[in-house]
Amino acid sequence: MTTTQASEPMDLGALRERYRFERERRVRPDGAGQYQSAEAEFGYYAADPYVDGTAGREPLRDTVDVAVVGGGFGGILAGARMRQQGVARVRIVEKGGDFGGTWYWNRYPGIHCDIESHVYLPMLDETGYVPEWKYAPGEEIRQHAMRIARKYDLYPDALFSTAVTSLTWDEASGTWLVATDRGDAFHATYVVTSTGTLSEPKLPGIPGIETFRGHTFHTSRWDYSYTGGTPEGGMTGLSGKRVGIVGTGATGVQAIPVLAEDAQHVYVFQRTPSSVDVRANRRTTAEDVGADHDGWARERRENFLRIVSGETAGQDLVADGWTASAGLLEKLLPSFSRDQAGAAFEAAYEAADAAKMNELRTRVEQSVTDPDTAEKLKPWYRYACKRPTFSDKYYAAFNRDNVSLVDTADTHGIERITEDGAVVGDDTYELDCLIFATGFSVGVSGILSGKLPVQGRGGAQLLHAWARQGPRTLHGFSSNGFPNLIHMGSLHNASSVNFTHVLDEQAVHAAALVAAAESGSALIEPSAEAEDAWMAVMAKDAADHEWFHAECTPGYYNREGLGRPNTASAYPHGAAAFHELLKRWREESIGEVLRPRAAR
Incomplete structure (x- = not known):
């Protein structure tokens, strides 16, 4: 399939076809069965690295x-x-x-x-x-x-x-x-x-995962005794080490730029790229956020909630990527205030979605110098298919000589793990350390x-x-x-x-x-009658999002490509x-x- 530059205009028909193509590349027949419990299967992935929880105490009977x-x-x-x-x-x-x-x-x-x-x-x-x-x-x-x-x-x-x-x-x-x-x-x-x-914490069910002889851990149990350093960096233990990291969701987007500064080489194993918008993080003062009166924080969070829940607010106090794209969260949240429906609404929604995703793909082109790497990092799906991420450092990490992106879309992830590394297609990547940024069940x-x-x-x-x-x-x-x-x-x-x-x-x-x-x-x-009444309220105006998520690339929002259950899981009129x-x-x-x- 030929590649269309994200900066060029695209008609919605062509865009839908591209989205469908990228989805089919990644769907696996085992769905969520591709994952296994880190705690159940490999207890050391779920152990507490911060305290010794085995210290004895008397059982309580109070x-x-x-x-x-x-x-x-x-x-x-x-x-x-x-x-x-x-x-x-x-x-x-x-x-x-x-x-x-x-x-x-x-x-x-x-x-x-x-x-x-x-x-x-x-x-x-x-x-x-x-x-x-x-x-x-x-x-x-x-x-x-x-x-x-x-x-x-x-x-x-x-x-x-x-x-x-x-x-x-x-x-x-x-x-x-x-x-x-x-x-x-x-x-x-x-x-x-x-x-x-x-x-x-969950792990991908990769054959041979238990045979790896290097060091390995899940990001939710980061092993600083091996890497050295702190969450701010300075991981001197990774000097001279070849590090593989599996997963490019919110965790990977944040961890990879720091790993790149300290490891000899970082191999980023990606199945589906995240959409990565501008974060623009900065230090703030009380004056910046209006923290000069009682109840300031309550007012600010209520303002944010109303905007991202689809309701109106006189002023956008937070003014960030979430509030700027709030209208596109309609398919992401089962609890979203909806006062429109029908073909006209969906057409306008899709057009706004396409514009935003084109903007994000253009950001990749402008940030990553290698065209092949940039193409692999582009998110080809609709905005609400995955939780958006935000970073000012992620894309720049792929311009470093010591960072390699390994795209695993066509192999549905790493095919197997050996004693010395990971196999994807015809290539074997020798690793000293393998980190799983594969999230949670x-x-x-x-x-x-x-x-x-x-x-x-x-x-x-x-x-x-x-x-x-x-x-x-x-x-x-x-x-x-x-x-x-x-x-x-x-x-x-x-x-x-x-x-x-x-x-x-x-x-x-x-x-x-x-x-x-x-x-x-x-x-x-x-009473059982009160439960019945509440379940009826939940079901009465529940939005039908099954069709939308069935068309998304696989992830935890749509049960790894099987579609999102169209059940009344949240109040349908907004938080x-x-x-x-x-x-x-x-x-x-x-x-x-x-x-x-x-x-x-």
Whole structure:
């Protein structure tokens, strides 16, 4: 197929054909089966490189008010909002060695957030902190997570390097029995699950992966004992080393430029290129972001949420790549405010999409000096097919003599790994170090992965019940038959590119549920009829995005090319509208979810 320069005008018919061609090159019949669990198959890929979690302690047999499963931002925010409601004993159980969740595990070189820090970092108003950078580095984010935990005194009861293994409702005491892999068996009146959507590292199922004799690790477990240095660079351990990195998503885009500065040679194994827009990161001051009055951060993040959720705002306070392209997120987010539909809308949407993607492909041409490399780095798909990335250093890395792009589209990835390197087609790449920037099994942690069995009233198994009829909740938080169990995450509520904002709204709601139950001496448990009504709301106006994602190049958004399930997974009228709905419900109808608590 002949190559058309991205800077030349293209008719939409030709562009659709090019997109279809590039998709078919990459689709594999095994779909998501091409990946394997890093934790299950190769435990050393999932081990904690930052602390020794094996230190002994006595198992706990006590009782707390609230147990929170997960110590990322969701769990921390749940704990903080519970404290604001006067809850005394809050125990957060976290398998990492400290608070932070994904920001505890991910400390790879170059790591930054791709959402502006002044809207991404939660509770800035409450902690009085103003981020130093427009896009915060990972360590600043991790320190902020710890700052919130300290402010709300969440450390004393926390259990780190500990995984919850089961939750069992005890009808006699009206509490949950929480069991862990450290032998704990304590009780909690309420349980909040916040196990995250990006917590299970995955590896490609490449034949021979276990035979590699060089050094290897996953980016979420970066081994600085081998590389030396810090997330800022200075990895002297890579001097003279041939390094291969698999994956060019958000992680690879950030790590590769830093690796290029320190390794003898870097081989970048790419299946599908990311779209990489301008980041323009810079240091910021309080004056820059209007941090001169109470509530400044709340106003800023609400403004950002409205814009990227498809709603109007009088002013764009953040003014970055996300807000500039907000209209193109319509197919990316199942929770997006839609007031248009039909052929005219889709035609205008496709034209705007084509213009943006042409702009991004032109950026590649202007940034990468070698035409063949530039062609391989161009993203030939629609904007919402993959989460956009942002970098001012990525493309420049491929102009270095010590960086080679290995395109694996036609071989569907690395074909096999040997003791000494990786094989792609007729070429063998000898490596001293092989790094997997292959991401996570999205949305399948905790309960949905089956690793956290939940037994409710009458011995009912939550996952079994959901397997029969699909997940059923009220607002995504609670389920009939599982009293005082509150879910946080991406199920049946709102979605946004700024997920910490969504999590904080969820934490506020979870704490309000607990406060209402405590004041009324009640259990939190919706009726089956309330679940039915909510599922009907979810389904009524759910957007049909199946066709769009079925045409995308394979990735985790479309189940590796099999199409995105057209199910009611999020509130269909936008995150801002969902948060307003919750607020009204708390003011007017929260009593509907409360049931009398039996005498203990």
